Amino acid sequence: MSDFDGRVALVTGTTGIARATALHLAEGGARVMALGIDPAGNAALAAASSDITVRQTDVSVPAEVAAALGELEDRFGRLDIIVNSAAVHPYGDAVDTDPATFMRCLAVNVGSIHLTAHFGVPLMRRSGKGAIVNVASVQGHACQSGVAAYVASKGAIHALTRAMALDFAGERIRVNSVSPGSVRTPILELAARTFDGPDADIAAVFRRFGDAHPIGRIGEPEEVADLIGFLVSDRAGFITGSDYRIDGGLTAGLGVK
Ligand SMILES: NC(=O)c1ccc[n+]([C@@H]2O[C@H](COP(=O)([O-])OP(=O)(O)OC[C@H]3O[C@@H](n4cnc5c(N)ncnc54)[C@H](O)[C@@H]3O)[C@@H](O)[C@H]2O)c1
Incomplete structure (x- = not known):
């Protein structure tokens, strides 16, 4: 595998799907910087590959994301791939969920996608092309009850993915999302x-x-990482503005008993 030889990737999150994706990209030849808030997850990922740099970062804070991108630029001088996987998952309906929790969920799950693009796309432009994948969820298409903030964030990720895809298509920067089931x-x-x-x-x-x-x-995190890896590779050069469900058929049915 050498889909990513010479490429530099930014990944948000350091556990689960983010970890599997960072390892997948590194195995394919990329140098990866991963941004995470969880010290244990960060340390475990940093120890897993010498091609992965991990930076303790709250991806909802503009100054922290800007500093991370500044370090990435100093270290690697380019950016080719962004994978936005960091998220929080509060439970509750609109009454149970206090306003601060709701806004925090939007800031981490959606705001971070804006921030990595805001500070990362100018660097990506210098390479003349790039690819971004946002990890959404089946919950952006249909949802269970009692997860209002999370569902709002995942629907917003689908919409933001389309907006960014249109805005950056002319610069050969492709933007897609994946929507996993469990x-x-x-x-x-x-x-x-x-x-x-x-x-x-x-x-x-x-x-x-x-x-x-x-x-x-x-599903297994490596299965999602494999799909993300395809979407950020040159093999997916004609794919932008799309969402890919990876859900074992979950949203194909109506749930009628
Ligand atoms: N696992 C599933 O069943 C499932 C299903 C659908 C969608 N997803 C989505 O997949 C993505 C990855 O989640 P996962 O399943 O790998 O779980 P996870 O909990 O392992 O990953 C979330 C990551 O986000 C990080 N994070 C949270 N807040 C952060 C912040 N403020 N700054 C930096 N990092 C922060 C966490 O530390 C963690 O590494 C998420 O967007 C999630 O919504 C997961």
């Missing part, structure tokens, strides 16, 4: 503990979540 990551463990309590049997809950997907299992 994937084996820390955010899904949070879901398991939210629904089944702090002592939930995670493996059993994941099997139950898997049963809800027509294909009969949950």
Whole structure:
């Protein structure tokens, strides 16, 4: 694999899908900078590959993202790929969710996509092309109850992806999103503990979540990373402004019993 030889990639998040994607890009020849807020996740990813630089960053804070991009420019002098995977997942309906939690969810999940583009696309322009993938969710297409802020953020990611795709298409900067169903990551463990309590049997809950997907299992982060890797590669040169569901058929059905 050498799809990414000589390329430089920025990834937000350091665990789950972000971790798998950073490793996938590094294995394909890219040098990667990953931005994460979780010290343990950051340290584990930094230890996993010498081609991955990890920077402790809150991706919702403009000055922190600007500083990270400044360091990336100093270190590598170019930027070819951005993968926005960082997110928070608060639970609650519009009454349960306090305004600060709602706004924080939008700032992390959507605002960070604006920030990595705002500070990153000018650098990308110098390479004459680039590719951005935003990790959305099936919850941006249809949703479960009790996750109002998260669902609002994921719908916004679909819309922002289209807007950025149109705005940057003429500069050969492609922008797409992926919408996973349930994937084996820390955010899904949070879901398991939210629904089944702090002592939930995670493996059993994941099997139950898997049963809800027509294909009969949950997804693996490497499967999502593989799709992202394709979308940011030159093989996807005619693809922009699109969303790709990777959900084991979850949103193909109507759920009619
Ligand atoms: N796992 C699933 O079932 C699933 C399904 C659909 C969509 N997604 C989406 O996939 C993406 C990745 O999530 P994941 O499943 O890998 O879970 P995850 O919890 O491993 O990943 C989220 C990452 O975001 C980081 N993060 C959170 N707030 C941050 C901040 N302010 N600054 C920097 N980093 C921050 C976390 O530290 C973590 O590394 C998210 O956008 C999530 O909404 C996941």
